[in-house]
Amino acid sequence: MTGHPEIPLPGGDVTEGVVRVGDTVRRPTGPHSPLVHAVLQHLEAQGFDGAPRFLGIDEKGREVLTFLEGEVPGRPHPAWLTDPGRLASTARLLRRLDDAMVGFTPSPAMLAAVAPPELPGMPPAPDAPAELIGHMDITPENTVFRGGEAAGLIDFDLAKPATRLDEVTNLCLHWAPLAPQRDRSPALRRADAVVRIRLAADAYGLDDAGRAQFVPTAIRRAERSWHLMRERAETAGSGWRRMWEDGVGDQIRRRVAWLEAEGERITAELLG
Ligand SMILES: Nc1ncnc2c1ncn2[C@@H]1O[C@H](COP(=O)(O)OP(=O)(O)O)[C@@H](O)[C@H]1O
Ligand SMILES: [Mg+2]
Known part of the structure; x- marks a missing residue:
């Protein structure tokens, strides 16, 4: 060593x-x-x-x-990020990860250490009970590719109790992405995010109950993250503060507006 x-x-x-x-x-x-x-x-x-x-x-x-050998898409994002095969493969890997997590029971102390603070003004978490410990940070930068296929997920720092729907929503947040064009990286700017949400849900194998709750869950998670990110910017490290100063709070608000505007189309595509 x-x-x-x-x-x-x-x-x-x-x-x-x-x-x-x-x-x-x-x-x-x-x-x-x-x-x-x-x-x-x-x-x-x-x-x-x-x-x-x-x-x-x-x-x-x-x-x-x-260290996992392979290719990790950094920024600026490579053009291939828009390739549907990459997203489908990441969703299948996430499904395998979540299936492997079922049956894992962390200690109460481990869970207490990652429980989000309930902040004044923050809406409650969606009330579906957690199904597993989710990765919950499924960004391109946390995905290792080999031969064009997602082979590994790294950076489990945000792992926490989650539903399968939370995992798919988080994947889509970064990979569809759930954002208006102005907030996307150039590689994903012209992607049809609604079609990509359906692709991710199909490749993961999300059930109809999850599909029906996708939009309200994504909105609620975004609203909560606005409060949580602001609090982290005030109390945690410089990276969080920098993100807030760079306007991540306004970006989250625009995400909520985008989800509200596209919501009907998303749900129809998911259940159609
Ligand atoms: N176990 C690993 N195998 C391969 N690459 C890794 C590994 N851990 C980190 N990296 C590389 O380092 C980058 C930053 O590491 P990461 O653990 O994601 O930290 P951060 O919390 O800053 O996102 C990743 O995007 C990836 O390129
Ligand atoms: Mg990372």
Whole structure:
């Protein structure tokens, strides 16, 4: 393990100090880390091959993970991000991940550490009970491709209790995406997001009950994230503050407006 240089791994959103050392990745830990480590160990025990292995804590107190070989779409996003096959393949990998997570029961302390604060003015979470511990940060930058197929999901820092619908909504948020054109990366600007939502739901195998709740759930999650992001900008690290200063709050408001405007079309496409 020693003797390898530390190569910075930028391209993520918020975590400072992510480095590659040989065939490992070193990342800072936080209150969420006991849950993440238990999740990765559960996935290993299940034989799920699409996530890094947790190898322990290094001499600097960082988590040590296996480096997954492959191609991770960074920013600016590559043009192939719009390829329907890439999205379908990511949705199928997410389905395999979620299926592997069923039956994993974290300790109450692990869950308490990731429970979102209920902030004044924040609407309640959708009332569907959690079905599993979800990844909940399924961005292109957290997806490893091999031979054009999604082979791995990394960065489990936002893992938390979720429904399958929450997972598909989160995938679509980043990959459809759930945003007006002005807020999309150039690669996805002209994509038909509504058609891509249907594609993602089909490839994942989302049931009709989930499809019927997609739009209200996406709106509610967006409204809650506005409050949560603002609070994180005030209390957490510089990455969160920078995102807020860059206007992520207004972007979330435009997402809600986009979902309200496209809602009927989305639901019709999902259930048609
Ligand atoms: N285990 C891994 N295997 C391969 N690449 C990784 C791994 N972990 C991180 N990376 C690369 O480093 C980037 C940032 O790491 P990530 O864990 O996503 O941190 P952040 O919280 O900043 O998003 C990723 O987008 C990816 O390109
Ligand atoms: Mg990341």
